[in-house]
Amino acid sequence: MKVLLVEDNVELTQNVSGYLSKEGYVVECASTYASAIDKLAGFDYDIVLLDIMLPDNNGLEILKYLKAHNSDMGVLILSAKDALEDRIHGLELGADDYLPKPFHLSELNARIKSIYRRRQLSGSSEMVVGEIRIDTKTLEIRVANILLDLTRKEFEMFLYLVVNKNRVLTKQSIAEHLWGDYMDSMDSFDFVYQHIKNLRKKITAAGGKDYIQTMYGSGYKFNTNI
Amino acid sequence: MVKIISKPCTDRVTNSTPIFKMRLILKITIIYLLISLLVFMLGGVITFEVIKREVDFEQQRFLRERLTSAEKMIERRKLSRPFVRDKISIIPLDSGVQETKVHYSDTIVMHSTLQRLEPHIKLDVIKVINNRPYKISMYDLIIEEDDIADGVQESLLKMYLLLTFVVLILSGLTSLWILKPFNKALQRIKDFSLMRNQEYKYEHSSTSEFNKLNQFLEEMTRKMQKDYQAVKEFTENAAHEIQTPLTIASGKLEILLNTEKLSEEQSAMIISAQQSLKRLSKMNQSLLLLTKIDNKEFENVGQINISAELERQIFDFEELIELKSITLNKEIEGNVKVEMDAVLCGILITNLVKNAIRHNFEAGRIKILLNHKKLIISNTGEPLSIEPQLLFDRFKKGNQSQESLGLGLAIVKKICDVSGFEIGYKFKNDEHQIEVTF
Incomplete structure (x- = not known):
């Protein structure tokens, strides 16, 4: 997958490009x-950040510019402004x-994927x-x-873990992915734990491997190397 | 039981004292009238003195003229016997008596026609006519001092009353005209709002003081607007700029977390640092939100179906409520519409519901009541550790919950203020109760 990152901050660029x-x-x-x-005039990208x-x-x-040139590249806006109007404006423009x-x-x-x-x-x-087979259209997961x-939340959580497989995901990051920013982390941490527990139980009950690894002190990891 | 009801802060102060147009001019008029009263009193004394002097002089001249004609009569008649008539007596004296100067004196004489004692002016002199001395006395009715004083007093009093009347009426009328630019300026200052970025133009006046005032006001408001705009832009830009380094730091920590062979302790430290960054970012966003509300950036006021919004948010929070085993009791009237900004309505309800969940006990209770007059959210929880009236202040926390920023209720209060709602808190039956009156 080819990604173009448009960002003026060098440090942030390093972070994102390194990670991706x-x-x-x-x-x-x-x-x-x-x-x-x-760059956009000369090359094709799958996603523009x-x-x-x-x-x-x-x-x-x-x-x-992209819309004017009938480009079908995906666009994800990264903004310091978390204003509803900006969000709506960006999405209206076709992001x-x-x-x-x-x-x-x-x-x-996860968003890029x-x-x-x-x-x-x-x-x-x-x-x-x-x-494990995951169907992202029907929201179904089959183990063998x-x-x-x-539940919808369990599916979303599993998808998030799989998309970021072999990486440590903090409870905070999982909580924010599931409930957005308005949910305070401390409140929802127990909640993440509950969902993880249920998810594990359901997968292992269906005969799947216990991929979800608890990283003590930090969070969880979907480990494909076990 | 303490109840704080905060007043909605209205931008334009309600007009409890209408501009009293006569105030300044009345003051000046009264001072002017007092000064003229003093002048009139002094003038009265002077007028009295002058008139009295003139009257005395005229009376003496009149007596002297009569004396001359008396002398002529004596000479013509060659009087040898005393001659006594009304207001005159001529008595021939023995020869050898010296001539004297004319002597005036006041006396009281029985007035023949009035038949009562009246003050008179009297002239006494000894004249030698045809080598014979005569004692001549004559007198006449005088104009009394009292009469002069009465006359002067009466005329001055009438003049003064006339002056007062005319001055009051005219000053009232002219002040309307003279002070017109001033009152206009006042009205404009009253209507002035920093939020509305309007040009400020004052009318030219023919009074130099008002022109100076208007010029000054124009410059001042222009400067105020410029400063305000600068501060506003600075605050928002600063808030936005902070998000980028926060993203960088948080990203670095995330990468660090995925490096090999981290000890549990190290991981915990990274997580802790990340959480602090998150808190900082949220605090920044909350302060930015407060600033934006202050700056009137949420002016998209419309009829909001608050019932639907409330139901939607409760649905969103349902999982969290279940997790804490909280019993939710709701009485929500359908289709309650309130006049406010849609974004602010969402934030208001989120903060109130979140607050009720966060500061609740395990297996506690939440009651939500909504009707077309008010929204009441009550929840069980630890009693407040601060004074209830401080609850809506920034960074004041009812209990020192680690996660709480202490900005949620400040935002709620601010939203109520700009939307013209009243908000109150009370602690009743072991429940915290927040009441928003639309």
Whole structure:
């Protein structure tokens, strides 16, 4: 998957590109509006990560450029402004999603993959991890052909873990992924624990491996190497 | 039981004292009238003195003229016997008596026609006519001092009353005209709002003081608006700029967390640091929100179905309520509409419901009541450790819950203020009760 990251902050660029490269993405970076337009004119990307506040122009102008050129690249806006109007404005202009800063890199990864999945209209909506098959359209998970009876939240949580497989996910990041920003972490940490416990039980009951590993002191990891 | 009801802060102060247009001019008029009273009194004394002097002089001249004609009569008649008539007596004296100067004196004489004693002016002189001395006395009715004083008093009093009357009426009328630019300026200052970024133009006046005032006001308001705009932009930009380094730091920690061979202790430290960053970011967002509400950036006021919003949010929080085994009791009237900004309505309800859940006991209770007049949310929980009236202040926490920022209720209060709602808190039957009156 090819990703173009348009962000003027060097440190943030390093963080994101480093993280996404490890995920196996090809990441290119542009720090200004002009260089972003240059790259977009010459190359094709699957996803464009767009910071709104750029030194030489508003990031939304890049979005307008893409739409004007009938591009079908996915666009994820990264913004320091968490204002509803900005969000609505960005989505109206044709962005696929909007992620306010600060964000968890695992959340960014999940959002990118989600956009990618939605855009692969022709492709299969199925993800396979070992003996587990996940259908992101029907929201079904099968372990060795046994359909799991999962709640919506359990499904979302499992997908989040799988998308970020072999990485440590903090309870905070899981909680925010599931309930958004307005849920306070402390309140929901027990909640994450409950859901994880149920999920594990359901997977192992269906004969699946116990992929979800508790990282003491930090969080959870979907470990495919066990 | 303490109840604090906060008044909605209205931007434009209600007009309890209408501008009293006569105030300044009345003051000036009264001072002017007092000064003229003093002048009139002094003037009265002077007028009295002058008139009295003139009258005395005229009377003496009149007596002297009569004396001259008396002398002529004596000379013509060659009087040898005393001659006594009304107001005159001529008595021939023995020769050898010296001539004297004319002497005036006041006396009281029986007035022949009035038949009563009246003050008179009297002239006494000894004149030698045809080598014979005569004692001549004559007198006449005088104009009394009292009469002069009465006359002066009466005329001055009438003049003074006329002056007062005319001055009051005219000053009232002219002040309407003279003070017109001033009153206009006052009205404009009253209507002035920093939030509305309008140009400020004052009318030109023919009074130099008012022109100066208007110029000053124009400059002042322009500067105020400029400063306000700058502060507003600075606050928002600063708040946004903080999010980027927070994202970087949090990202680095996330990468660090995924490095090999971290001890449990190290992981815990990273998590703790990340949580602090998260708190900082939330605090920043909350303060930004408060600033934005202050800056009137939520002016999209419309009819909001608060019943639907409340039901939706309760649904969102249901999991959390269940997790804490809280019993929820709701009486929500359908289709309650309130006039407010939609975004603020969402934030208001989120904060209130979240608050009721967070500061609750395990297996506690929450009661939510909504009707077209008010929204009451009550919950069980630890009693407040602060004064109830401080509850809605920034960074005041009812209990020192680690996660709580102490900004949630400050935001709730602010939203109520700008939406014109009243908010009150009381602790009743071991329950915290927050009441929003629409």
